[in-house]
């Protein structure tokens with residue numbers, strides 16, 4: 057058995073991004089940049105006005121108020137080449153229009169009498185005011201987004217502003233999802249005696265999708281060698297394989313033997329975590345294989361703690377663990393030593409502190425308390441007794457948590 061922390065470091069040491077591709081900016085939100093990107097030109101490309109108003113020479117405006125002739129008009133989109141601000145004059149200018157030669161300041165229309173032929177400036181004018189200078193945002197050649205950056209609307213705006221329609225990003229791995237068990241029937245069928253619906257495939261597909269990876273549903277391997285071999289071979293074509301069930305010590309638990317037979321390198325097959333102990337990790341070629349326990353709560357918890365961070369790392373993400381924070385226990389908890397214990401909790405914030413309450417019955421087979429959980433408390437392996445008022449480490453569970 058490896059510890060919770062050892063399991064994570066074995067996983068992280070054995071995975072890497074699966075490659076890169078160039079995609080259109082419209083598809084790029086949430087993806088991770090795979091190269092540093094340098095500005096192809098200055099931003100802005102020319103000095104321009106930050107206000108609707110008048111382009112002036114600040115040296116002409118030393119008195120307040122001050123009167124100037126208006127000899128020209130520059131709307132946004134106009135070219136300033138043939139216009140000059142002559143001494144004693146001003147050019148009417150709109151926001152974003154290039155500032156004409158001679159101009160070293162813009163006076164907002166609100167600080168004038170809005171004159172058409174002649175304008176009176178009411179306020180003091182400082183050199184450089186309301187002018188956006190060439191390259192003041194980013195100079196040509198400067199790196200403005202780095203490899204590893206998650207692409208959000210601001211990054212998209214800037215990349216688009218530089219005319220970069222295609223961006224280099226880490227590829228989204230395909231993730232095969234395979235359930236095992238003779239008791240399973242697919243969603244859409246009514247379970248008969250002894251049967252249950254293969255719900256793990258659905259929640260794993262959703263969880264995979266939330267990470268940004270592409271789920272490939274393989275279906276159900278029945279509890280015999282032939283069926284396992286066929287389905288595992290199919291699943292191993294993907295960048296990642298996740299299986300559920302058949303990985304503990306029961307008579308019908310074939311997953312380990314089948315992976316062995318197919319030539320996967322097994323790196324661990326039991327972890328000091330509860331629930332979720334019978335979790336195995338192997339490498340087949342370059343592809344990670346996560347064999348998760350079948351109990352839906354254990355499947356989801358081990359996905360959350362081991363698979364999710366791995367899938368994020370494979371997409372070039374650098375911070376892959378959900379941030380921990382401290383929460384004060386509203387009720388006491390006990391556990392056995394030697395394993396990390398996961399507790400499903402609800403959270404409340406009071407006077408700037410988080411308080412955690414168990415979401416209910418913590419037995420592995422109880423699914424409703426997983427539904428009710430907003431966060432996960434991770435109790436360290438060494439400790440056994442947690443009292444009311446003790447602080448524990450928690451992290452949110454799910455990408456779309458809502459708290460009262």
Ligand code: AMP
Pocket residue numbers: 235236237239240252253254255256257300301302303304306349350351352
């Ligand atoms: P096993 O590891 O095969 O003994 O399965 C452990 C428990 O998880 C059993 O109660 C199974 O019925 C249940 N289980 C296994 N696979 C699934 C699945 N795909 N969907 C829902 N429950 C499952």
Ligand code: MG
Pocket residue numbers: 236237238301302308350
């Ligand atoms: Mg089974």
